[in-house]
Amino acid sequence: MKQKLIIVGMVNSIHLARWVEHLYKFKKIETYIFPVFPVEPHDLLKKISSIVDKKSNIHIIKLSSNYKFNLYFQKFLYLIFKKNFHLIWLKKSILRIKPKYIHSHELTTSSILCLNLKNILKEKFPKWIVSNWGSELYYFYKFKKFKKKLKQILKFSNFYSAECDRDYILANKIGSNAKFLPCVLNSGGIKIKKIKKIKFLKTSLRKVIVVKGYQGLMGLGLFAIKALEKISNQIKDYKIIVYSADKEVIEYYYKIKNKVKLNIKLYSSKEKLNVNQMYEIFSNSRIYIGISKSDGVSTSFLEAMALGTFPIQSTTSCANEWIENTKSGFLVKNNITHVSKKILKAIKDDYLVDNASKINLNIIKKKADSNKIKIIVRNFYK
16 A cells, blocks of 8 residues: 655746655655645656646645646635635545645645644644755744744654754754654755756856846845956956845846946846746856845755856855855855955856866765655655
């Protein structure tokens, strides 16, 4: 008899889809995905699920057999009953499916939902795995709104998983009764075979700087733009690509556009670049800049490493667990002058960026190979 598993998470997330992809066609487990929000599932998740592949062992839990009606029905019930709707729906799903494990992906929505239901079902609640996404524990535990709930999640869950050693240390410090599972990337890792097929220039010959344009809650894309603005006269020969640019970043760019000569190509956060497009950008970029208030292991940071782009990343992330500062990348303070100096250093030092590309690719092969991660993921549910 097949083992049953319910994964609770954001079904529109590429990270969740890539994790679940590791369970696709894994005959030992029948996997059910519970949508924590009423949203359209990610294309990859739909493709590997029984929505498209009728023989698939991956099933997205629905309210109706009519796929199109299902989403409208979810939104309608969510509108009326708010959070109670998902609590009741998840309860009924657990009692019907009777899974051995329930796995909540990320702490502040999926895991809080599971915590609330565990308090109701008590011993009828399945063995519970929680995954800490990004910097959730590191960042949100500082806030009174989340502190109590996060403490309870660590206390009542059976297993805990994170993608940074930092977050295991923190969980221990807060106090956890959960067994710690292996440190593993929530994004599913990098497909090394795909990387090997890509032809790209030696890093020192590239004339592109790529910037993560997130702003708002976690991102500090404006810091990166302002750092580039500060040295605009010294990077006239470079094209700057800003992807996932939020409104504030776009507005600031148009504000300085005619004053500062920066060759910038913007992709707004609404323009969802696919993996192939991102790989094309990274394979032609000399420098990647990711500045944030807080982060775990950014997928774009890993893709940059894999494709020879020299990474400049905030010290507020877990990048220190992947690169050696000043040798295979720069770990920077969220300070405009500091960041601009590091950008110039990476532009002027050809040996630095070429040597870093070799080191970083080896690290990716060792720690981020999706084939290796697949084995770890499947072993979570033994």
